[in-house]
Amino acid sequence: MEQLKCVFQDGPIIVGAGPSGLAAAACLHQSGVPSLLLERCDCIASLWQHRTYDRLKLHLPRQFCQLPFLNFPNYFPKYPSKHQFVSYMEDYARHFSIQPKFMQTVLSARFDSVTGLWKVQTLDSIYVSRWLIVATGENAEPVIPEIHGLRRFKGPVIHASEYRSGSEFAEKKVLVVGCGNSGMEVSLDLCCHRASPSVVVRNSVHILPREMLGVSTFSMAMVLLKWLPLKVVDKFLLLVANFAMGNTAKLGLRRPKTGPLELKNSTGKSPVLDVGAFSLIKSGLIEVVEGVKEITKIGARFCDGQEREFDSIILATGYKSNVPTWLKGEDFFTKDGMPKTPFPCSWKGENGLYAVGFTRRGLPGTSSDAVKVAKDIADQWKKINSNKYSAKELKLDIFGKIRENLDREGTF
Numbered sequence: 001m002e003q004l005k006c007v008f009q010d011g012p013i014i015v016g017a018g019p020s021g022l023a024a025a026a027c028l029h030q031s032g033v034p035s036l037l038l039e040r041c042d043c044i045a046s047l048w049q050h051r052t053y054d055r056l057k058l059h060l061p062r063q064f065c066q067l068p069f070l071n072f073p074n075y076f077p078k079y080p081s082k083h084q085f086v087s088y089m090e091d092y093a094r095h096f097s098i099q100p101k102f103m104q105t106v107l108s109a110r111f112d113s114v115t116g117l118w119k120v121q122t123l124d125s126i127y128v129s130r131w132l133i134v135a136t137g138e139n140a141e142p143v144i145p146e147i148h149g150l151r152r153f154k155g156p157v158i159h160a161s162e163y164r165s166g167s168e169f170a171e172k173k174v175l176v177v178g179c180g181n182s183g184m185e186v187s188l189d190l191c192c193h194r195a196s197p198s199v200v201v202r203n204s205v206h207i208l209p210r211e212m213l214g215v216s217t218f219s220m221a222m223v224l225l226k227w228l229p230l231k232v233v234d235k236f237l238l239l240v241a242n243f244a245m246g247n248t249a250k251l252g253l254r255r256p257k258t259g260p261l262e263l264k265n266s267t268g269k270s271p272v273l274d275v276g277a278f279s280l281i282k283s284g285l286i287e288v289v290e291g292v293k294e295i296t297k298i299g300a301r302f303c304d305g306q307e308r309e310f311d312s313i314i315l316a317t318g319y320k321s322n323v324p325t326w327l328k329g330e331d332f333f334t335k336d337g338m339p340k341t342p343f344p345c346s347w348k349g350e351n352g353l354y355a356v357g358f359t360r361r362g363l364p365g366t367s368s369d370a371v372k373v374a375k376d377i378a379d380q381w382k383k384i385n386s387n388k389y390s391a392k393e394l395k396l397d398i399f400g401k402i403r404e405n406l407d408r409e410g411t412f
Ligand SMILES: Cc1cc2nc3c(=O)[nH]c(=O)nc-3n(C[C@H](O)[C@H](O)[C@H](O)COP(=O)(O)OP(=O)(O)OC[C@H]3O[C@@H](n4cnc5c(N)ncnc54)[C@H](O)[C@@H]3O)c2cc1C
Pocket: 015, 016, 017, 018, 019, 020, 021, 038, 039, 040, 041, 044, 045, 046, 047, 048, 052, 053, 056, 057, 058, 059, 060, 065, 104, 105, 106, 107, 135, 136, 137, 138, 139, 140, 182, 319, 322, 326, 356, 357, 358, 361, 362, 363, 364, 366
């Protein structure tokens, strides 16, 4: 086996060059702390560049989605497109001189209590640092559910992360499994390309207009939350949504018992912020169907016993974190790869471990984490660098420790 390169990093190692990793690196840069950003893909923001559909726009108004220290250009619309958001992130990386190391999938990361250092391994290198910032995201891997018979379906089956546009599905009958924001927007896009989507709603779902009374629903909620308790704001949102949409249950979209914001906070489940699918459901162009019992060779059998034919299946069944597959020997994260302590305490673990972007609060959560993490590390950085050691001496000292450990145990 080829020898792994060993690289000591003065500042923190950040895993993942999405919005969270970039925001963390930028905030550190502003405090004069260098960092090393490791990314598995060949570009920044790979979720946005390679795993989202063409028509995607931000759901929250622009002011909530900007990363720290650099605003969107003035000409950006209220809801920037994914292309605009990606070009902003490219400018952001350039502005803060962030140069991630690409094609560096982190395979394992472990804290060594003898040296007090994190050892982060990729296919070709071992990176060593006092600090490790996890920024691999809540949506790192697609969730592919085990639906009975799925393998025998003879048509194409793709996950929403592989869906780009409905152009390939014209005149086709498509089963869209999952009714989150992805499922609803994929169904809308399919309709726009003359396909016939049927969206599976197996449980309940909160659907809210993206804007109510001419104001973004999210902005309205944020303002109201300054004065009113969460449950009251939820009641208000539902009142206005019911006024605008009517009783959604009549169309097969039963609302959960818990309100939309309370549900988002407690489980992470996002309400659907409707950008057009709802009116197509109302007019029958998007069909709402029950939970799937099994997939057949040519279609699906539903829980109510009905059987239907479909040409393709799109699994809009969500995403999961991948942290447990590579972060070893510590218990800050649950087995689902989310921090055990929820927001606002999800950003700091022990022994120099940090997490950015695991708040279940989208991009506003990312920015809030990045600022806190950078401040915490910058305080330590300043202490270390104003100490008796110069940075160079510290580095020599740490390498000394690593070598001692290598001699003793053959590893570190
Ligand atoms: C379709 C879609 C639309 C969305 N729209 C919005 C929205 O409008 N507003 C909003 O607030 N949120 C939205 N979100 C939520 C979204 O996850 C966040 O906005 C944002 O992308 C989170 O940034 P992140 O950096 O934490 O994670 P990601 O964007 O997922 O970035 C994580 C990075 O880590 C890399 N990585 C993962 N594992 C490893 C590894 N082992 N080693 C090295 N690198 C690794 C990935 O390749 C990726 O580049 C959307 C999500 C989806 C799926």
